[in-house]
Amino acid sequence: MKVTLYNTLSRQKEEFIPYDKNEVKMYTCGPTVYWYQHIGNMFAYVWADIFQRTLKFADYNVKHVMGLTDVGHLVSDDDSGEDKMEKGSRREGISVWDLAKKYADQFFKDTASLNIQRPPTVCPATHYIQEQIDAVKKLEENGFTYQTSDGIYFDSSKDPTYGELAKLDIEGLCAGERVEMAEKRCKTDFALWKFSPKDEKRQMEWDSPWGVGFPGWHIECSSFCLSTLGEYVDIHTGGIDHIPVHHTNEIAQNKGITGHRVVKYWIHNNFIVKADGTKISKSEGDKMLVENFVEKGYNPLAYRYLILSAHYRKQMKFSEDLLKMAQTALERLNEKVLELKKETQEISETTHAVAWLNKIKVVLFDDFNTAQAITVFRDSLNSDLTDSEKLYIVQEVDRVFALDLGKEIQILIPENIKELAEKRLHARQNKDWAESDRLRDEIETLGYSIKDISEGYEITEKK
RNA sequence: GGCCGGUUGGCAGAGUGGCUAUGCAGAGGACUGCAAAUCCUUGUACAUCGGUUCAACUCCGGUACCGGCCUCCA
Missing domain, CATH: 1.10.730 (Isoleucyl-tRNA Synthetase; Domain 1)
Known part of the structure; x- marks a missing residue:
């Protein structure tokens, strides 16, 4: 049976035809583990889970990969401001590594309670540093980068289709009005590799051909995606807020690295309000x-x-x-x-x-x-x-x-409640309604509900 | 300002060019010692103004209002 889905690239519903009919490759942007993921954040993961479950239901084999941002990227998308992880680490007085573990654990606990299947492959950024360096190297070889005093940047002007996902007005954006550009050539350029500050020792930093530093945020998803799923990925999911910047940049990087389109269908969930x-x-x-x-x-x-x-x-x-x-x-x-x-x-x-x-x-x-x-x-x-x-x-x-339909919830009814219920049954058999109602009230007060059925009664926990 | 999206009955929320959405809440009834649960019945919603059409909530255009993004964000 055919599956149709709304592709943000075309802004319309399209029939789903995977690159390889035997295996669907799907990528989902994961959380940044520096803080709690609230129910609004979980919304995106519930949907990603439903997407992959639906495709499995349609008899596809699904290879699902999710990223996990445990490297600090900067508070702002235009590559300025504080580092989220370092900031979180100071806030809680624990190392960035412990911070990442704490919130990643919390995240997987919550997703499990929502019956979200954990993707078989989860890519923590700290485990894929070499892949990210390689991706930047490739972009450098292909002529998409330039260096400033604080890092290696992606030159968005080299990609004639830059911004097509979001239908961005590049002319307007590149003019660079009030935006703090630092040494960037265009507002839409973004960091691929940031150098560690000269006077500061970061908790997370790595050697690279360009100097000690850390990878930019956008390069994460591209390199996870390409290194785990290959150059042809069927579906990429995420929140609509990622369309203008993060996913736009991912597309540009993918094209710069491979020379062709990588992701076929972009699916974006809305928000809860x-x-x-x-x-x-x-x-x-x-x-x-x-x-x-x-x-x-x-x-x-x-x-x-x-x-x-x-x-x-x-x-x-x-x-x-x-x-x-x-x-x-x-x-x-x-x-x-x-x-x-x-x-x-x-x-x-x-x-x-x-x-x-x-x-x-x-x-x-x-x-x-x-x-x-x-x-x-x-x-x-x-x-x-x-x-x-x-x-x-x-x-x-x-x-x-995945609503656990038909799953019996066993609750333990305390002995004293059972005794009261038995007493009440006797009262009812003797048509002593006053005593019966009194016992029901008592049971209710103790936090349980009782209902009469033909074979006797049923006790449940009071809501 | 630029770019998107929305406006459905008390609430939430699908959908459709002509025919019951559904759920929750409410009302009436059956059942019950009374309750609970269950079952039955019930409510002539589709922002507004024009246009297209035999027929529009559903298509097209204008208006109003609401929201999102453009700044971290699912």
Whole structure:
């Protein structure tokens, strides 16, 4: 079944045709591990995960690579300002190496809780210094660089197609009005290798043919991508904010190194915004972590469900109320699947079931329309399919949704609660409604809910 | 200022040139000792003004408002 996706390069939906039909190569820009990754940051990784899962669902073998920026790059894109990692290191009083480890660990913990599959290859920049030096050397050989007193720069004027991804107005940008250019020839030029300051010993610095220093930010992704996936990469994902600078520069570097286009499809996710329409800022990021919501009693997968219920190219609103709504919807959906499992253990892949599954695939493969896919999935659960056919659909769609549908959550009910519940059952059998209601209140006060069913009762943790 | 994108029922959010989105919340009913859960029923949304059309929320153009990027950023 064919997959179509929206390519930022052409600004339209295109049929997905990989370079090599047997293996899809996909690259995702990873986090900079100098600070927490809040739920807004996680949005991009949930989507990257859905993209790769969807492609696997469409029977492609997917080779997914993600970068990890653990080398300090500078606070500003125009290569000035402080170094983020060094700054973070001072803030926390630990080495940059420990800082990187701390936030990388946190990142992978959070992605795991959201059922994001860890890409088989993750490239920390500090492990790929030689590759980055080689990439800069290649650019130098091909005549795309120049040297200033503080580093080696990419000469964007050498690339006639520079800025095509973002449809940048180069004339306007290159004029260099109020922008601090230092020794750069054009505003769109950027550092490939920065020299360490003469009077300062950096915690992270390496030898290079041009002198001791460290690699620029943009060269990371190009060199990871080229060294792990080769010169022909099918898909590159990232946030829309990367279009004008980071990805624009990646494209220019790739072209300068290989002499041809490397990435075929660029996929960009939008942002989540708060209910008032504004972005989550970096400074409040530590209050908007996945684990903050887990502490408040939310299932991280409720956030995943919320994300799936909207389109990746549109802004998604986020608030605690919306998360609560998503959690309720997910719980009920899950209940429904658990009911099915009570009825049967079997999973039958019949033509009827496959036909329904194909309906889901059609919308999912049309630019990753997960919201529509969930709706069709719900329709299938309400259809005339048998329970075991429905379970087949559940099993299949959850390969992409990854919402742990039908996973029983075992909770331990304390003995005293069980005793109260038994007492209440007796009271009910004796039609002592006053005592029964009193016991129910007592159980509620202790943090549990009780509901009567035909065979007796059910206890759950109170929400 | 430049470049993008958006405006759908109480909330969130898909989608479509003519036909129910869906979810959450709400209302009514069934069931229940009462609840809970579940089931059934229910709500004539598509910013605005023009145009194209037999027919537009859906296509085209103008207007208003909102947001993003241009500065670290998913």
